Amino acid sequence: MYDILKKPLSTPRSNWGLIILFILLAEISQAQNLFVSSSGKSEGNGTISDPFGILEKGLDKITPGDTLFLLGGQYAIDQGLKIQVKGQPTAWITISNYQNHEVVLNGENYLYDEKGAQLSSDHHAVVLIQGARYLRLNGIKVINSRSQGIIVRGAETSFIDISRCKVDNTYGSGIALWYSDQSKVYESEITRANRQEMATPGRKLGSEAPHEALTVAGATNFKIHHNKVHHCDKEGIDIKEVSKNGKVYRNVVHDVKRQAYYVDAWFGHLSNIELYDNIAYNNEWGFVISVEGENSVVDAVKFHNNLIYDNRGSGIYFGIWGTNLMRQNIEISNNTIVRNGSKDHWSAPTGGIDLRSPNFENVLVKDNISIENYGFDLALPFENSEENLRKTNLTLENNWVGKTTLVNETSDYGPLFPVESTLVSTSIFKDFNQNDFRVVQENLPAILRQKPMAGYSFD
Structure with a gap:
């Protein structure tokens, strides 16, 4: 008996997994639904029949696994809603x-912060998610922000999903991921972002409002998909600064005053970004890669299977803005670029695939259809010679164009040289006039047929 009491009790190793599972299930089984209403009472108990009347009270009560439901109505936000809750991987x-x-x-x-200072366009938002983990924000509409609409911010902020949200009429970004990890924005819509008119009264205005409609700045391991961005005053979806390991897919951007999709190092090393199955139309530019800041590089970007049409500037563009430094390891493949460019554009000439900046290396341009663009369909910043291709390690392979000429327009944006490629006509498309750009012509390679996607709504 003495020996038994003296010996420490232990649990067989094989049982630890079951014990952990029981603990996790117990936590999840305690999950609750709480409710908030814009017409609720401050002393409400959080049930659907007696909801909280204060959003912050609901945030104070939720624990891992819980759902805080907001009942229909308009909630006036006068100090910003800061969300710092922490869920768990299984809850x-x-x-x-x-x-x-x-x-x-x-x-x-919401005009000033809690200290009475002007709102920062980087650190303030109607909804600020900071220091949170394992959180979903779903089905919320944010309007009339003097800063940004929804921010997910901070390296300690991770595993955040923004889904089915709408943001309209903001001074800064509609939705922004700032240096967060493992965040997603999907099935959401952003309109009227970056409007000077929404600045706090008395703010000293610059030449433009800050940031972009959907900003990804320094974020890692992110996904941006099935979103709609339109009728905004600057760029649509912008991946910038030192962002890395991200995917941008099946988004539609139209009617923005700058480029629909933008990859820009701005500073540091931006790397490993993939953009595919996206659509851009009626914007200033379609897709742009720039390296605007000093000591910066864009590295490992893959842009494929996208549809870019009816943009005023070029469909795909290597920008020369800022310090115009190196972009490397870039793939541009299987895209359809149609009717881009316009006469006497300020960056003339404009057209289809426009590799205007010569500061690139190891670039593959393959299996693209570029047709009916204004100034050219495919052009380089230097003559298409073996020596120039070798210097930049540029590969041009199996691209299909409607013309190999260059319109006679000049600007300060540097020279261009058209590229000889295989010629095709608009008859390859299912219905060119109705913007159905699926390729159905049987004698073309299979890789070109039945693309891009039809429907375009992504609902």
């Missing part, structure tokens, strides 16, 4: 509209 926290209720967070009266 995410969800903040969502209830069923199909329209939930609107109105930031019109």
Whole structure:
């Protein structure tokens, strides 16, 4: 008996997995639904029949696995909603509209921070998610922000999903990922971002509002997909600074005043970004890669299977803006680029695939269809000679164009030289006039046929 009591009790190694599982299941089984209403009472208990009347009270009560439902209505935000909740890998926290209720967070009266200072366009938003983990924000509409609409910010902020949200009428970004990890933005819509008119009264204005409609700045391991961005005053979806390991796919960007999709190092090393199955139309530019900041490089970008049409500037463009440094290890493949460019554009000439900056190396341009663009369909910043191709390690392979000439326009944006490629006509498309750019012509290679995707709504 003495020996038994003296010997420490232990649990067989094989049982630890079951014990951990039971603990996790116990945590999840305690998950609860809490409710907030714009017409609720401050002393409400958080049930659907007696909801909280204060958003912050709901945030204070939620624990891993819980869902905080917002009932329909308009919520006036006068100090910004800061979300710092932490779920767990098996017990995410969800903040969502209830069923199909329209939930609107109105930031019109959020003019100054808690110290009375002007709102920062980088650190303030109607919804600021900072220091949170394993969180879903779903089905929320944010309007009238004097800063940004929704921010996910900070290296300690990770595993955040922004889904089915709408943001309209903001001074800065509609939605922004700032230096967060493992974040997603999907099935959301951004309109009227980057509007000078939404600046706080009395703010000293620059030449333009800050940032972009959907900003990804220094974020890692992110996904941006199935979003709609349109009728905004600057860029659409911008991947910038030292962002890395990200995917941007099946988004639609149209009617923005700058480029639809932008990859720009700005500073540091931006790397490993893939953009595919996206659509851009009626913008200033389609897709642009630039290296604007000093000591910067864009590295390992793959842009493939995208549809770019009816943009005023070039469809695909290597920008010469800023310090115009090196972009390397770039693949541009299987894209359809149609009717881009316009007469006497300020960066003339403009057209289809426009590798205007010569500061690149190890670039593959392959299996693209570029046709009916204004100034040219495919052009380089130097003559298409074996020596120049070898110096930059540029590979041009199996591209299909409608012309191999260059319109006679000049500007300060540097020279261009058209590229000889295989000629095709608009008859390759299913219905060119109705913007159905699927390739159905049987005598073309299979890799070109039945692309790009039809429908374009991504609902």
